[in-house]
Ligand SMILES: [Mg+2]
């Protein structure tokens with residue numbers, strides 16, 4: 001088993017999907033959370049200057065979804081066949097494209113709120129409708145067992161619902177999928193135990 | 200061998216990376232190019248309403264990079280180890296994040312040009328510096344052989360250089376990597392033979 005060290009801020013954000021994969025698979029890792037005040041010092045020491053990064057026996061992997069996909073594959077949560085793996089990747093990228101629309105770093109709170117409201121009101125419905133259609137009456141988004149795509153939906157929708165609590169009210173199947181992920185014992189235990197942060 | 204049908208516009212754009220993987224591996228596929236005029240009719244028939252899509256024996260995979268990663272894995276171009284595959288994924292996502300900054304669909308030509316110039320002048324240098332450092336004096340971006348990350352650099356930088364021809368002048372190693380990709384016989388043949396399009 002390699003030595004894993006995950007570096008990110010003390011936020012769920014772009015690292016939480018990897019923390020779910022560690023939790024679900026019971027893999028030991030260092031959950032290294034840096035202080036915002038230390039970031040300017042740390043940034044120049046990291047290839048491509050962004051977190052999260054994952055160190056695997058000292059090799060640095062960057063990009064949140066590259067990290068998570070690596071962990072998903074190592075722990076059997078990436079999909080059962082090459083095509084299922086591609087479909088899980090596609091769902092993850094679709095959700096991620098949506099998350100990327102938000103101006104997360106905007107400092108002006110009025111501008112930020114206006115942009116968030118616009119996206120949540122005008123752009124979210126199409127994503128949710130398409131995701132709901134894709135899920136249909138299946139238990140999990142891809143194939144017959146849970147994958148990291150289900151985890152990613154739960155992780156991202158938790159943040160979205162904190163911005164707009166009625167966001168998924170028209171889509172009981174997507175809410176039920178959240179419930180199923182949250183009820184997985186290792187995930188339930190992690191949600192209970194993790195540091196409480198806004199994002 | 201599955202039946203492959205790749206659907207996109209008559210552009211390089213988000214499908215070209217997959218066309219490179221087909222070309223390099225000598226895999227037979229249908230390179231289906233739709234007319235812009237037909238798009239409104241086709242869009243509602245496609246899950247998540249975006250192209251490219253790849254049909255694999257009738258199963259539809261969406262998201263350009265999910266498609267390309269699937270093809271890269273099937274054809275041995277994804278990286279030689281799990282960590283190398285993660286590093287190739289990370290490089291691809293880093294380049295893709297940059298490409299996503301551009302307002303490709305902006306109709307107002309003044310607004311479009313201003314935004315493109317700003318990104319190419321102010322944001323490109325950091326990406327290029329980081330990529331150049333990552334490549335170092337290696338032949339390929341990841342591991343000891345060519346991967347889809349090298350192809351993605353060539354494909355994306357071709358579009359960027361058409362906007363700003365001196366973009367990579369400070370980075371001869373990145374230009375040489377472009378040359379190496381373009382000199383691969385199957386890629387050279389595809390570049391020669393492909394439909395000539397602006398993007
Ligand atoms: Mg994307």
Ligand SMILES: [Mg+2]
Nearest residue numbers: 065096292296
């Ligand atoms: Mg990304």
